[in-house]
Amino acid sequence: MKQTSARKPTPAAPQPIGVFDSGIGGLTVVAALRKLLPAESIFYIGDTARVPYGGKSQATIERYSQELSGLLLAERAKLIVVACNTASALGVPRLRETLRIPVTGVIEPGAQAAVKATRSGKVGVIGTRATIASRAYERAIEALDAKVKVFTEPCPLLVPLIEEGWLEDPVTDSIIARYLEKLLRSGVDTLVLGCTHYPLLRAAIQRHAGPDVTLVDSAQNTALAVQKLLRQQKLAAPRASVGKLQVALTDQSSAFLRVAEQALGLQVGDTKLRAVQHAVG
Amino acid sequence: MKQTSARKPTPAAPQPIGVFDSGIGGLTVVAALRKLLPAESIFYIGDTARVPYGGKSQATIERYSQELSGLLLAERAKLIVVACNTASALGVPRLRETLRIPVTGVIEPGAQAAVKATRSGKVGVIGTRATIASRAYERAIEALDAKVKVFTEPCPLLVPLIEEGWLEDPVTDSIIARYLEKLLRSGVDTLVLGCTHYPLLRAAIQRHAGPDVTLVDSAQNTALAVQKLLRQQKLAAPRASVGKLQVALTDQSSAFLRVAEQALGLQVGDTKLRAVQHAVG
Numbered sequence: 275m276k277q278t279s280a281r282k283p284t285p286a287a288p289q290p291i292g293v294f295d296s297g298i299g300g301l302t303v304v305a306a307l308r309k310l311l312p313a314e315s316i317f318y319i320g321d322t323a324r325v326p327y328g329g330k331s332q333a334t335i336e337r338y339s340q341e342l343s344g345l346l347l348a349e350r351a352k353l354i355v356v357a358c359n360t361a362s363a364l365g366v367p368r369l370r371e372t373l374r375i376p377v378t379g380v381i382e383p384g385a386q387a388a389v390k391a392t393r394s395g396k397v398g399v400i401g402t403r404a405t406i407a408s409r410a411y412e413r414a415i416e417a418l419d420a421k422v423k424v425f426t427e428p429c430p431l432l433v434p435l436i437e438e439g440w441l442e443d444p445v446t447d448s449i450i451a452r453y454l455e456k457l458l459r460s461g462v463d464t465l466v467l468g469c470t471h472y473p474l475l476r477a478a479i480q481r482h483a484g485p486d487v488t489l490v491d492s493a494q495n496t497a498l499a500v501q502k503l504l505r506q507q508k509l510a511a512p513r514a515s516v517g518k519l520q521v522a523l524t525d526q527s528s529a530f531l532r533v534a535e536q537a538l539g540l541q542v543g544d545t546k547l548r549a550v551q552h553a554v555g
Numbered sequence: 556m557k558q559t560s561a562r563k564p565t566p567a568a569p570q571p572i573g574v575f576d577s578g579i580g581g582l583t584v585v586a587a588l589r590k591l592l593p594a595e596s597i598f599y600i601g602d603t604a605r606v607p608y609g610g611k612s613q614a615t616i617e618r619y620s621q622e623l624s625g626l627l628l629a630e631r632a633k634l635i636v637v638a639c640n641t642a643s644a645l646g647v648p649r650l651r652e653t654l655r656i657p658v659t660g661v662i663e664p665g666a667q668a669a670v671k672a673t674r675s676g677k678v679g680v681i682g683t684r685a686t687i688a689s690r691a692y693e694r695a696i697e698a699l700d701a702k703v704k705v706f707t708e709p710c711p712l713l714v715p716l717i718e719e720g721w722l723e724d725p726v727t728d729s730i731i732a733r734y735l736e737k738l739l740r741s742g743v744d745t746l747v748l749g750c751t752h753y754p755l756l757r758a759a760i761q762r763h764a765g766p767d768v769t770l771v772d773s774a775q776n777t778a779l780a781v782q783k784l785l786r787q788q789k790l791a792a793p794r795a796s797v798g799k800l801q802v803a804l805t806d807q808s809s810a811f812l813r814v815a816e817q818a819l820g821l822q823v824g825d826t827k828l829r830a831v832q833h834a835v836g
Contacts, residue, residue, distance in 0.1 A: 323615055324605050331807040334604055434715040445729055452726070526612040 288511050290315040290520070291500065292351025294342040297325035298534050299433070299471035300357030303380065304519065305538040306497035307355075311504070313515040317349045318357075323525035323550060326433060327360040328402030335404075338550075339365030343373060345522070345548055351375065352509050355500060359401050359469050359492065363410035376503050383495035384466050385414035389422055391488045392464040396423050398457040398487075401468030403428045411468055425460045429453045429469075436471045437530045441537070442478065450475070450482050458483065466490040474537055522546040569792050571596040571801070572781065573632025575623040578606035579815050580714070580752035581638030584661065585800065586819040587778035588636075592785070594796040598630045599638075604806035604831060607714060608641040609683030616685075619831075620646030624654060626803070626829055632656065633790050636781060640682050640750050640773065644691035657784050664776035665747050666695035670703055672769045673745040677704050679738040679768075682749030684709045692749055706741045710734045710750075717752045718811045722818070723759065731756070731763050739764065747771040755818055803827040 291311075293304055297320050304318055319342055321327075327335055339361050343354055354369065354377045356362045362379025369377045388397045388411075399411040406428040415424050431449050440446045457465065465487050467473060473491050480489055504510040511517065521542045523531075535542050572592075574585055578601050585599050600623055602608075608616055620642050624635055635650065635658045637643045643660025650658045669678045669692075680692040687709040696705050712730050721727045738746065746768050748754060754772050761770055785791040792798065802823045804812075816823050 323611060325610070329606070329806075329811075330604060334806050430719055431712070431715050434712050438711055445726065445733070448726055448729075525610075525615050530610075 288315055288515060289350045289352040290317040290518075291353050291355060292343070292346030292349060293318045293355040293357050294321070294339075294346060294361070295358040295470060296321050296327040296361065298322070298530050299436075299469065301534045301538055301540060301542075302470050302473040302493040303355060303357035303496050305540055306493040307500060308517070308519065308540065310497040310501055311517070313511040313513055313517050314504075315511070315515075315517040315519070317346060317351060317520045317522070319345055319522045319548060320524070321550065322523045326402070327358060328404045328430065328433070330360075330404065332364045335361055335364040336368045339369055340372065341550055343369055343377075345550075347373075347375075353378070353500065353503060353507075355496060356380065357470050357496070359405040360408075363405050363408035376507055376509075378496065378499050378503060380470060380492040380496045381410050381414050381468075383499040384468065384490055384492040385411060385418060387490045387495040388464050388466050389415055389418045391490060392422060394461060394463040395421055396425065396460065396462045396464075398454075398460075398462035398465040399424060399426045399468045400429045400432075400453065400457070400465065400472070401426075402433065403430050405468055411466060425457050425462055427453055427457050432475060433469065433471045436474050437533070439533050441474055446475070446478055447482065450478055454479075454482055458487075462487065464488045464490060467492060474534070520546070522548045524548055524550045569596055569796060570631045570633040571598040571799075572634050572636060573624070573627030573630060574599045574636045574638050575602065575620075575627060575642070576639040576751060577602050577608040577619075577642065579603070579811050580717075580750065582815045582819055582821060582823075583751050583754045583774040584636060584638035584777050586821055587774040588781060589798070589800065589821065591778040591782055592798070594792040594794055594798050595785075596792070596796075596798040596800070598627060598632060598801045598803070600626055600803045600829060601805070602831065603804045607683070608639060609685045609711065609714070611641075611685065613645045616642055616645040617649045620650055621653065622831055624650055624658075626831075628654075628656075634659070634781065634784060634788075636777060637661065638751050638777070640686040641689075644686050644689035657788055657790075659777065659780050659784060661751060661773040661777045662691050662695050662749075664780040665749065665771055665773040666692060666699060668771045668776040669745050669747050670696055670699045672771060673703060675742060675744040676702055677706065677741065677743045677745075679735075679741075679743035679746040680705060680707045680749045681710045681713075681734065681738070681746065681753070682707075683714065684711050686749050692747060706738050706743055708734055708738050713756060714750065714752045717755050718814070720814050722755055727756070727759055728763065731759055735760075735763055739768075743768065745769045745771060748773060755815070801827070803829045805829055805831045
């Protein structure tokens with residue numbers, strides 16, 4: 275039968291949630307988003323050409339964050355998730371000043387979950403050197419409940435251990451033991467995994483911290499925060515949609531992308547390469 | 556007594572040796588240069604805004620190497636030392652095509668020293684993932700002596716361990732043990748420290764490898780290669796000169812700069828900040 279009706283305009287592709295990270299670790303946030311919000315499309319960009327951000331200055335990280343957000347806006351992102359603790363700590367305030375779409379980092383959702391979880395009022399936070407030095411978790415937790423005490427410990431070896439794939443390994447266990455020693459002695463009953471790589475070490479960290487310590491996983495809590503934000507701003511995709519995941523990197527894909535894909539059960543097809551520019555000073 | 560002679564023109568400042576690295580590790584090469592060639596001035600630039608290079612692609616590393624060399628030329632460098640194994644493996648060939656001053660990496664000097672040192676004809680090489688994957692040491696050693704067999708092992712955790720300052724530490728020892736196990740089983744009698752950070756772990760590596768394995772330190776051998784090149788090209792500073800060291804970084808100085816300064820006994824005064832630009836694709 276011949277169709278005679280006038281041609282309808284093709285509906286525009288749904289706008290994705292834009293997610294960026296310094297590298298691959300932010301895929302833990304993507305995995306949590308896919309699970310919670312399967313109708314949403316996601317465009318992820320990992321800045322593998324300049325990874326890691328953990329040791330870099332605020333000015334540099336602000337500039338990188340602006341640039342990656344620009345790439346996500348070009349993909350018509352409706353909301354930006356900064357799936358990197360360092361960039362959340364150092365880059366989000368400036369993004370919120372300059373962008374006209376909602377921006378969420380991973381720190382506030384983690385801080386909220388930690389304040390809700392603690393009974394002793396003592397919360398531990400582990401992360402990269404830059405995240406810990408930024409004192410962003412202390413500030414976020416204090417703003418929610420000034421009575422909660424925060425104890426922090428930078429753990430710079432955990433990301434390389436994860437990228438090496440030593441997730442269940444006696445060496446990793448002894449490094450975790452060393453990093454957690456002081457925190458556990460100070461009586462924390464809640465531990466924030468303040469780096470998007472760390473959920474991949476969740477089992478090893480939980481084993482060492484013991485069953486009485488609640489782990490707060492920024493990936494899960496960020497996905498919940500995104501769900502809430504989409505509802506509030508009426509930006510959610512129709513329920514019947516089937517979201518797609520697209521991944522772009524600023525340098526060619528690393529071996530670790532495959533590790534993460536497997537460990538997280540993500541379907542990452544071909545990755546794209548995106549240009550980044552950077553000027554210091 | 557009054558000086559009445561006509562004012563002589565100020566002599567131009569001596570041209571420095573330009574040294575670049577992805578970060579701070581290349582200061583091991585600077586320390587070796589200062590010791591061997593105290594009359595030479597050195598201008599060092601560490602690309603701390605984009606460190607590490609170990610996991611990045613050839614195209615990206617070529618571009619970074621060109622850019623850093625441009626900054627060194629602006630400092631009137633008479634010779635460029637690429638004090639980074641990854642950039643030596645991936646960036647030096649293109650630099651030699653495009654620059655009109657001599658360029659030396661750290662790989663050829665290390666390969667020469669290894670071929671000279673081995674008695675069993677079996678040489679081990681350790682380095683970052685990118686250096687090992689580039690097969691640059693295999694090619695350099697084969698070009699010198701096709702009968703020498705090369706065994707390699709990527710050791711991605713050693714740089715973060717060094718930057719954590721765990722130089723004498725049981726955790727570091729057990730990671731070294733694991734990385735060296737296969738190499739030592741294959742009967743190497745010479746081990747190339749194929750990363751400019753590794754001389755800081757020299758004692759721990761030697762302890763594990765045992766007294767019968769000769770360690771080849773790229774820092775020392777590169778300094779010897781620079782000495783030879785300066786003589787050949789008649790570029791050496793007058794013997795009576797007293798060389799100066801200047802250090803610039805592309806991001807603000809890291810805690811590790813102070814670790815390296817102390818461990819290497821270097822006098823690094825104020826560091827400068829230099830702009831870098833980068834476009835992929």
